[in-house]
Amino acid sequence: MISDTENSLLNSINKVRQNISEAAIKSGRTSEDVLLLGVTKTIDIETMRKAYDLGVKHFGENRVQEYLKKSDNLNRDCHWHIIGRLQTNKVKYLDQRIDLIHSLDRIELAEAIQQRGQKINHVFPALVQVNVSGERTKAGIYQDELINFLLKISKMGNIKVVGLMTIAPYTEEPEEVRYIFKKIKQLAVDIGREKVENINMKELSMGMSGDYRIAIEEGATIVRIGSALFGERDY
Numbered sequence: 300m301i302s303d304t305e306n307s308l309l310n311s312i313n314k315v316r317q318n319i320s321e322a323a324i325k326s327g328r329t330s331e332d333v334l335l336l337g338v339t340k341t342i343d344i345e346t347m348r349k350a351y352d353l354g355v356k357h358f359g360e361n362r363v364q365e366y367l368k369k370s371d372n373l374n375r376d377c378h379w380h381i382i383g384r385l386q387t388n389k390v391k392y393l394d395q396r397i398d399l400i401h402s403l404d405r406i407e408l409a410e411a412i413q414q415r416g417q418k419i420n421h422v423f424p425a426l427v428q429v430n431v432s433g434e435r436t437k438a439g440i441y442q443d444e445l446i447n448f449l450l451k452i453s454k455m456g457n458i459k460v461v462g463l464m465t466i467a468p469y470t471e472e473p474e475e476v477r478y479i480f481k482k483i484k485q486l487a488v489d490i491g492r493e494k495v496e497n498i499n500m501k502e503l504s505m506g507m508s509g510d511y512r513i514a515i516e517e518g519a520t521i522v523r524i525g526s527a528l529f530g531e532r533d534y
């Protein structure tokens with residue numbers, strides 16, 4: 300017997316996958332070029348197991364504590380991503396099971412991650428979070444500070460930058476954020492040309508439930524989807 304919740308999860312996953320595929324084709328790619336990251340903050344472990352069994356193998360959390368608890372109990376061979384603002388005092392809990400940190404957004408955080416990496420003899424793959432909209436309330440490195448930031452990180456042997464991440468401003472009209480995604484893509488191309496040691500621009504983490512189709516059309520390689528898969532969160 301398939302329960303109603305399982306059915307609706309299956310429907311949501313299928314719909315999101317379909318949208319990803321269509322948007323990827325518009326950008327001259329296929330769905331295999333875009334990673335669907337299920338954002339599971341506040342989502343229970345049972346639902347996550349179901350999602351895994353339905354093919355969502357990458358999970359994103361924004362609290363380190365929640366990540367630790369879930370990764371100890373989920374019992375699936377999944378991949379873990381840290382996506383939200385990471386407090387420096389939580390870095391000591393990061394471990395080798397983390398596939399990618401999406402929110403490297405300040406030098407103190409980089410220094411803490413570097414120290415942690417040295418301690419556990421691990422290189423943490425990370426994306427630099429960029430703030431192109433210039434909104435002061437948003438985390439992220441401003442565009443004109445990005446190259447200097449990257450030059451500093453490139454000397455940290457226990458961090459490997461593999462791309463950029465951004466959170467577009469919320470808007471009712473998704474098309475309004477297209478120019479932000481375009482800008483990030485262009486930044487990644489420009490930085491890629493600089494050939495900074497220890498830095499590559501393979502990944503672009505951009506797009507959430509409201510705007511992932513547009514993000515993919517503009518070159519996203521990872522989309523971070525919460526509510527479109529799991530329903531509205533109640534905090």
Ligand SMILES: *Cc1c(COP(=O)(O)O)cnc(C)c1O
Pocket residue numbers: 338340361382383466507508509523524525526527
């Ligand atoms: C919560 C969150 C998401 C997912 O948001 P939805 O709109 O539910 O898809 C993506 N990225 C980050 C950084 C988040 O905190």
